Amino acid sequence: MEREIVFGHRDFNLILNAIKNNQPYAAMSGFVPTGQPHLGHKMVMDQLIWHQQQGAQIYAAIADMEALAARNLPLKQSKKSGKNYLLSLIALGLNPENTQLYYQSQQQQVRNLAFEASNKMNYGELKSIYGFNNQTTLAHMYAAPIQSADILYPQTPSQGGPKPVIVPAGTDQDPHLRLVRDISKRMRLFSIEKTNNHYKIRSRHATQKQINQLKQKLQKHGKTKTYTEHIEIKTNNPKIPEIVRQHEIQNKGYGFYPPSSTYHRFMTGLKGGKMSSSVKDSYIALTDKPQKAADKIMKAKTGGQENLKQQKKEGGEPENCAIYELLYFHLIQNNKHIKEIYNNCKQGQRLCGQCKKETAEHMKQFLKTHQEKRKQAKKTLKKHLN
Incomplete structure (x- = not known):
């Protein structure tokens, strides 16, 4: 938030009031386990951990039903790959106490709630939001109420009843979150x-x-x-x-609060464009070997000029640099230091080769520490995974 990586919101005042007044609230996100957890996922994980530190109860779902419906990923494969995401979440600092970690397919209360929520949706609005057509399977359509139930589940009676809920997301998720806000109202008495x-x-x-x-x-x-x-x-x-x-x-009603949301910037892929697990070498996975990640960084696109002379004369463009984003989003915590890196780049005092090498070393150390913590998290995850 300080660095405006998280730049927008819906109804965040509900969350602020809960934090300031030490009142119950929850933070929720889901992960579609179609690949390896990467730095883009880490952005959401970092936010969940921050909310837990502010007093939130955390809900993290592995969206295995959505993965099957939308991407044809078998449930057995999701069960295996989904653990990778939760291991990283714990390794990054999430305390699994007072936390719900679950698979959609194995959480019966979520599935029951999804059926209730689906009774408040119709094909017309799902078509307009998600682009469904006559070839879209029923399972794919049903992913919408399942996702909605994930978000509303923290407010159900078994979870202590109505409370503000925050969902960290990218801007592409806003239409879905607006739908869930509407559904939360339609399910009120x-x-x-x-x-x-x-x-x-x-x-x-x-x-x-x-x-x-x-x-x-x-x-x-x-x-x-x-x-x-x-x-x-x-x-x-x-x-x-x-x-x-x-x-x-x-009177046995839900009394839901409309869920709140915050919106964060997408990370730039190492080859340009959006960081995506479907584009090879555009991302760094949290499970990548440190040296492999360093090699990706050394080949990445930068915001530098075409040659050394021009770089020193005109300076670089850190705002258009995937390497600077790695430092800004993840690797440099000190605000004064990150500002120095930005200014030195703009003034032509920081060269791309030097910057890549330093970033690669930071990343290697981060991944080494993170992967050690992932190993330690295995027993913890087995104990807390529903």
Whole structure:
């Protein structure tokens, strides 16, 4: 966040309030196990770990059902490759206590919730969001409610009930997160609208008895009127939404908060473009041998000029350099140091060959330490994996 790698959000104020007031909240992400965990995944893992340090309960799902439906990866293969992601998550610093690590296919509560969520979706909106067509399989379509259930699961009764939930994501995930926010509202018994100095509370699925009981509770907090389609209460009391939520819970409703999200920049691939596990040598895997990673770095695209003379005269372009991104995103923690590297590059004092060598050494040391911690994490993962 300091470096604006995380640059945008939806409803992050809910998370800030939870952190500041020491209230329960959760952070959730899923990993599709189609390759090896790489530095792009590490960006999400780092954020989950940070949220845990702020007091969040962590949920990390291996999206094996999505991998089967969307990429035809067998569940057995996902079970094996999925552990690689969770091992790195623990090795990077996640405490598996007070954490849910699970496979979608093996978490029955998530699957049940996905079926409920699917009852609030239709083909038209899935087609517009995901581009589904007549050749799209039912399983591929069903990945949308499964992903939605992953995000809503931390708020279910077995997980302590409604609480703010944050999902770190890339901007390409925003349409999906907007869908989940809508689904969280559609699964409520009541909707709440604040206008000027009054609230409108509308029934979504509540019975007349539940509506009448809610009205009685609200009368204690302001002048209340009942209309054909809604209850209206004249008040600015900020506790009204929580009163409605608690009434829902007492009547076996979910009372979901719409999930929050933050958005981070994509890493540039070592060959240019987006870092992707489907493009060979564009990424560094957290399981790469340190020397192999160093070799990739030495062959990577930089923001340097065409020749040494021009580099010294005009300076480099660190903002367009995959090597500088490795340092900026992952390898240099000291803000003063990273600023010096940037300025020296811009002024032509830092040459690409030297920068690559230093970055390769940083990466080799990081991977060596990380992979040692991965070995230590194996027993821990076996104990905590659901």
